[in-house]
Amino acid sequence: MSPRLTSRSSRTSALRTRAAVLAAGFGMSAVLGAGVAVAADTTSVGTSASASASVSGVASAVEAQAAAQAKAAKTAAAVKAKAAAAKKAAAKKAAAKKAAAKAAAKKKAAAKAAAKRAASWVHPVRKYTLSAKFAQAGGMWQSTHSGQDFAVNSGTDVVAAHGGTVVKAGPNGAGDGPAYGNAIVIRHGNGTYSQYAHLSRIDVRVGQVVRTGQHIARSGNTGNSSGPHLHFEIRRTADYGSAIDPVAFLRAQGLSL
Template sequence: MSKRTTSRSARMSVLRTRVTVLAAGLGVSVALGAGVAAAADTSAATTAAGAVQAQAAAQAKAAKAAEAAAAAKAKAAAVKKAAAQQAAAKKAAAVKKAAAKKAVSWVSPVKHYAKSASFAQAGGMWAHTHSGQDFAVPSGTVVVAAHGGTVVKAGGNGAGDGPAYGNAVVIKHANGTYSQYAHLSRVDVRIGQVVATGQKIALSGNTGNSSGPHLHFEIRTTPNYGTAVDPVAFLRGKGLTV
């Protein structure tokens, strides 16, 4: 083999080596590019999934906050309603208590009665119009003080107001009014005696100018005849049903 032939063979070997190396490098580059692309795709997918999860978490948090706010609002409304109901019940109880106290402070002078002649009623039985309210009851019915006070008149001849009233009692009360009880069959109190609301003071009868057994009851602004006001209206103003 000649020297020229050997040299050509050597050049061909070197060329083949370079082509091999170039091809190998190109393969590595292609493989590396594919790897980078795959990694990029994976990273993008991970980022997208993270964003979805974050959004879902934010929405769940917002929903939970809204639910908590709604629950707090409902609780506040319930507390307010309960407070209003409690206040209304307390007010109603106070009104009822006040009414009961007001009613207890004055009582009807007799029980189980029928109303007969009324205040200011005209008729031949009286010199002027009727000065009180008549309660028709049997003789001997217990008569009580309509309100606590001090006895200022007691006895026959209308206790000083005239024979038309028969046996009578007049009580002075702390509010400046007077109550009178007439046509009594018996008087059980004396002048100056302090009596309590509802205390027995006499028995009903038919004495004086009377057409039948009953209690004549008056409310006056003084202890004397001629100062009477409507006793039924007065007692109703104190909470009584008369």
């Protein structure tokens, strides 16, 4: 082979080699480019997934916080309601205790007042005018007046001046004579007797125990009487003739007449 042909053949071979190298380079570049693209797509998908996961986590945290807050609010409301109920129950108990104490005090006061009434004397009638006096002389009596007259309207409430037992009750002065009309005599624990005469109505019976201030009759104008009034006596026995000054006696018991 001639030197010229050899040289040409060498150049052709070199060109072919260079072309092959370039082609290989282009191919590698394409492969690399595709790899880069795939890598880019993979990165984008990863970023999206990460973002979704972050949003989901935040939502879960918010829901958990809301649930915790709701539970705390419910617990607080329950505690508040329980405290209010306890306060109401305590107030009700205190009110009941106060009412019981008030009732006990009222009962005690009533018992004390009853005991005081039982131990004291009271006026036999209310809103009266004193008329004929004890030992007053006059044509209406055999000798002198044996009691104190309380001028009141007929039907006025007559009460026991002191607690005791009824020993006389009825017309004809309950046995002391027609001059007294309808009359009552009460024996008291201190050996004293009280008499109520000229009554229009008698509301107790012999043997009945009465308390101080208890209703026993209605005033009237029966017997030897010039007008409606109550004839009242204090006696040392149950019978006529043992009377003492009733005004002086009642005043000694603390009453004003």
